[in-house]
Every structure is written in C-alpha cells, then in structure tokens.
Amino acid sequence: MNDPDDTEDFGLRAFEDLKNTVQRSNKAYSDVAGKLPALAKQLEALDAKSTQAAQRVEDAAQAVTSYVNTDRRTLLITCGFGAIALVFCAAFLGDIKGSRTGYAQGFAEGQQETKKRDLLAEWAVSSPSGRMAYEMDRVGQIQAFGMCRIEGYKVRTDQKGTWCVSTSGNGLEWPLARP
Incomplete structure (x- = not known):
C-alpha cells in the first residue's frame, strides 16, 4: 500500500x-x-x-x-479671601440670572395676557354678541345675569353644574360660571 x-x-x-x-x-x-x-x-x-x-x-x-x-499663613489667608470672593461672585451671578429669568417669565405671561385681552376686545367690537354684552355691562345688567339675580329666576345645582332657571319653568336657562 x-x-x-x-x-x-x-x-x-x-x-x-x-x-x-x-x-x-x-x-x-x-x-x-x-x-x-x-x-x-x-x-x-x-x-x-x-x-x-x-x-x-x-x-x-x-x-x-x-x-x-x-509661607503657609499667607497661603491660607489668600485661599480664604479667594473662597469668599468666589461665594460673593456666585451669589451675584445667581441673583442676576434669577432676575433675568423672572423678568423673562413675567414678560411672557404679560404677552399671553395681552393676547387674551386683544382677542376679547376683538370679539366685543366685531360681533353682535360682543356689542350686546358691552351695552349690558355699561348699564349694569351683566352682573345680574352672571349671578342669576333677576326677578323670576333662581339658581339650581345638579350633576351637570349650576344653572340659572326660570321659577315658572318655561323661561330661558343658562349655565352659571364659577366666580
């Protein structure tokens, strides 16, 4: 093989x-x-x-x-004053940052409030309901309607909310806004 x-x-x-x-x-x-x-x-x-x-x-x-x-004593004094200066600088910068943050937040909230008021003023001027509400407020009737202090009406509360209803039962009903 x-x-x-x-x-x-x-x-x-x-x-x-x-x-x-x-x-x-x-x-x-x-x-x-x-x-x-x-x-x-x-x-x-x-x-x-x-x-x-x-x-x-x-x-x-x-x-x-x-x-x-x-020179250990001088070194300790220098480090101490340096630490104190750092603390004051940090506090000063924190105060400035906090003030700016608060200013920015307040400014943003003010802008939002202004936008809401502008929309409300636009509604009051440009819609028939807005003009009617303005006139009713001018003569002092809006508060009476909003708090259901109108002769022949009473406040009723149920599961759905609080309503101003007619005492006779066949008048208008409207929901009351919470104050």
Whole structure:
C-alpha cells in the first residue's frame, strides 16, 4: 500500500521544510541582532531624558514644598479671601440670572395676557354678541345675569353644574360660571 518512494518523498519534503524554517529563523535572528545595538542606544538616551525629567520634577516639588512650609499663613489667608470672593461672585451671578429669568417669565405671561385681552376686545367690537354684552355691562345688567339675580329666576345645582332657571319653568336657562 505504501510505496517506499512515497515515504522517502514525504521525509525529504519534511526535511526541506525544516531546512527552510531554520534558514528563515537564522535570517530573522540576524536582522534582530543587527538592530539591537541601535535600540540599546535609543533606550539609553530615553533613560537619560527620563532621569533628567524626574530630577526636574523632584526639584519643582521641593521648591513648592519649601514655599508651602515657609509661607503657609499667607497661603491660607489668600485661599480664604479667594473662597469668599468666589461665594460673593456666585451669589451675584445667581441673583442676576434669577432676575433675568423672572423678568423673562413675567414678560411672557404679560404677552399671553395681552393676547387674551386683544382677542376679547376683538370679539366685543366685531360681533353682535360682543356689542350686546358691552351695552349690558355699561348699564349694569351683566352682573345680574352672571349671578342669576333677576326677578323670576333662581339658581339650581345638579350633576351637570349650576344653572340659572326660570321659577315658572318655561323661561330661558343658562349655565352659571364659577366666580
């Protein structure tokens, strides 16, 4: 079944693959080994820079520590006044913002009220019902109708609301608005 030539060919191919792998490994090792001295120099340079930076940070920290130790009272007074100034500024800005917000809200509410009044005035001037209501108010009759204080009428309340109805039962009825 297995021919001796097939086994030899397989063995030769495996040996050839191994040889190629070893050659590639040797080449990669040579490439890396050639780069190692340059990388070592770069690392030494970076180490020197890091050491210098660390020394500068240490010197700055010692300067700050000596300043804080020698001038602690001045530092505390300065921080205290700074904190007080910040509180007053925050309160002032909050007051200004609150005033502006209140002004804007009041202005918006005033505009809405003005629009409602303009619509009501337009109705009173341009409709027959509005003109009649104006005339009735001018002679003092609107209050009597609105509160059901008219001779021959009384107030009746049921599940649907409050009504002004005729005492005789065959007159007009109208709903009363709540005051």
